[in-house]
Amino acid sequence: MNKKSSNRFKEIIKVFARYGLGYIFDSKNPQDKKSPENLRKAFEELGPTFIKIGQVLSTRPDLLPREYIEELVKLQDSVQEEKFENMKTVFENSLGIKMNEAFKEINFIPIASASIAQVYEGILNDDREVVIKIQRPDIYKNIQLDIAILIRILRFTKAKIKMSIIDPIEVLEEIESSTREELNFVLEADNIKRFREYNKNVAPVYAPYVIEELLSDRVLVLEKINGFKINSTQALRENGYDTNDIANKLALSYCKQVFEDGFFHGDPHPGNILISRGKLCFLDFGIMGHINHSMKKWLNLAIISIATKDKERLVNCILSIGIKKGKVNKLDLYDAISYMFDTYLETSIKNIKISVLMQEIWHITIKNNIQLPKELVSLIRSLIILEGVVSELDPELEIVNVIVSFIRSKNRFVILNCLEKEELVISMYSFVRDSIKIPSKTLEVLNKLSAGESKVELKVKDISNIIIQINKMVNRITQGILISALILSSSLIISNNVKPTYNDISLIGIIGYIIAFIFAIKLLISMAKACEYKKNNKK
Template sequence: MAAETKPKQKTAQRVREIISVFRQYDVLKSLSNQINGAQVRRAFETLGPTFIKIGQMLSTRPDIVSQPFADELAKLQDNVTEDPFEVVQKTLTQDLGPDIMTHFTDFEVQPIASASMGQVHLARLKSGIRVAVKIQHPGIKTTILTDLKILGRLVRMINWLPSSGVIDPKEIFQQFKKALEMELDSELEAKNTQKFYELNNGEGVFRVPRVFLDYCSARVITTEYMSGQSLNKFLQQADEGPVTKQRQNIANDIVANFMKQVFEDGFFHADPHPGNILIQPTETDFSDFGTDSLQQPLNRAGQHANYQIVYLDFGMMGTLDSTLIHNLADVVVAVNSRDPYKIGSGLLNISKVVGPMDKAKFYEELGTFIEPYYNTGLGSIDLEDMALKIVDLCRRNHLQMNPDVSLLMKAFGTLEGVVQQLDPDISMLEVARPFTRAYVLKNVNFRNELEDRLLDAYQLTKDIPQVTSRLKAALDALERGRLKVGVDFGHRDQVLDRIESMVNRIVIGLILAALIVGSSLLVQEKDSHTWISQLGIAGYILAAIFIVTFLASSLWHRLSRWRRKK
């Protein structure tokens, strides 16, 4: 009993701590109104790993939070002390067996990196391969699962996420909960690494670290150690000089490979920030001398490259099914053609309607938004800014984008920022065009398409002769006064709901009036103790209950509408 009471006491203490910090930093109001992002960030850092991760996830969801708010949450930092080597060794022996340390000829005591989930140590296997061993902090899983349980209860009680009319807090919480539980599972990250390795290692200039599944568990992941200069440092050095051919090639390679991940693999790196990409120098490039004496990787331009690009950290990956890829290809093709109707149709296919929507208004707003881009070259379009504005437009029209698409858009925006620093003249849309074209050519059955067009043409030849007779019939009906015209208007469902609500109020009012009048007649009985008088009093009480309930309901709905408008 004592052991059972202790976890309950800890949970209760954690609940009080969360509520106290939320009150201190006014988190609920700030989240609801998208204000005081720095204050929310400090609150999340105070509350530790779970909230830091949730904040970082929110920063990748422009469909939920505004961009300034997301930018502030993206600054969240992990403030975690390093675990002593004895603790690390204990985790290794518990998960991989007591003799695990005999498989390493060297294991560095000091970690080379530490974050909220775990820390990374360098080691060397007996085969001589240098590896990076990532070990979870002890107790981190229990801490995060406890916090998620508490948050699950809080979300059921309050609507603290913004735009409650468009976003379902419970659904968003479930998405974050699932993502955190997946990130806690190192075996899943190991499988992601293995899959990404199979799809991208050796693809042109790209390299991916091997994963050693025999040395992985739910809390440990062991991968090949890849040396090189982080793209972050490379960009800092690149800022000091002119745009070189190498920088242009690296930018094109990164974008082309990312398009391949999206449109060919349906499995993409969702966090391609400069810290997760390394640049490795290779042998000297002799291509200028017209010789091919050295075996070197080729970049997408078919030129020998004197560098390799390495991807790291596969904890956050995006997955796209074939239907979603097809719809995304349609959107990219539509953006290239700048057809608002096609773009709108594509957006509807990758989104979910979560409220009353006026399609005519949506297409009209989209057309107005797209118009300034008509005379803008594709290379001049700020793709991240354009994507964020489209997300905002969808949100205003009660459209919520598929979470995988939101993750892709954030990754796309991060990548655009990177490649723009490498080569300011590059256009991600221009690089995307051949991939979308190839995808369409690969997946469209032109024989079926031709047959469908021929059938449409045949049907049209049959319908044309009937047009004259139908037009004559319509004119005759108009002349006799029998022509019927169907009128469709926007917000029909809302208008009907409002009329129904008004009728219901009138009916309730009549019933209450009848109840009060009837009760008044009954209580006029001379003997107040008769059952007839008591029936009248019961009628009064029932009417009072109805009135109080009706007023409370009306006030609640008014308050909800006021909060949504705010």
């Protein structure tokens, strides 16, 4: 460990300890009741790289409890501004040109200051208005260093951090990988161009174009979009927009991105969707979701399963796309899905929230040792954000109803389309072959029944154990009857004052009471042990 890494290691430990978060590294330390708030404050103090980690974690309800998520979301606007001179140096070193040569005008005050970059307004020499996104100095090296330190701490600490079925080290490695992609602005530019290509014929949807000559892995210059946030309902109404219409267009656009393109915006919060010239203008393409052909197939089937309340098919979808992290009991999974259907889909699908349904499926998979692929985790998180935006615009519009309608209209034969040609041929052959056998098999069964040759065989599993339990039950009932008889007879003997007596009380009656008491205690102990044994077996 070099000097810089060693100093940073000590700083991280010191900051976490100061905020009462030592339990993260040492299980002997008690957990502070204010730990969610303290975790946010610790991340803020540790700087932009930890703020970025916190922001990523705030989008992962599969990793952290709700109270932590709600606190870490506050990190979005907690990043200290970097000096313009430092950002100018990054720009010029990355592109090899002077900033004043590339732009006619630049606003030195950033319009946005995020954990990995700052955004400025400018005007090109040809008078086009643009926004300039520049990475913070050494941000990637700092993120790599901090994540490497956290991984080292987790590997060598004695404390065992339980995060459901998910390995915390894998989470950090995933954050490092996704951040590396987000920090490559060339990839973000490719995302923008791909999104524009997919939506070039979709009139209500727009994305800014990229200034190719001012593009590098650390600098991204884009067309400036003059508009207002999609949730600015007052501005929408003042400019003659119908909020219900915008909500419906947004939901349909997202359906197309997910179920048709397999390429969707990964962070559709209001700040990343502007309304301009009657269009939905998407911004910030650093986080994008990708769904391959196979995943799209299963997603389509899953939605159809929910719409048709087909529990068996939904279970099969989950088992097909999920990553098994332990023993999976299909019957338990089916029971959980059945309970979900009975709870949330009892009346009509339009009466449920997609966020509630998705999170319920999420919890069911975790409880059954199934981890959803990260593509689906990103999708679920995006749909939950989207539903919040849509509900602000049109509280009556249900996204899940829009999704089902979209799939039905775009793919009326979704079930047949999800079958491969070979699979369809084999299924048809099997069906025809078995159908031909039905008449002869039916006749054979009827002949055997009429001749008295058919037998019905019932098998009871673990019958010896059942017999043992019945014997124990009968023995306890017998003991209870004998104890009752002994108490009753002893009472009669005492009431008749049968000799010999002591202080005018029959000794035989007293002995009968004592024997009955001993047997009663023994019976109660036996019953208590049996109950404890059953509880342990259930666990």
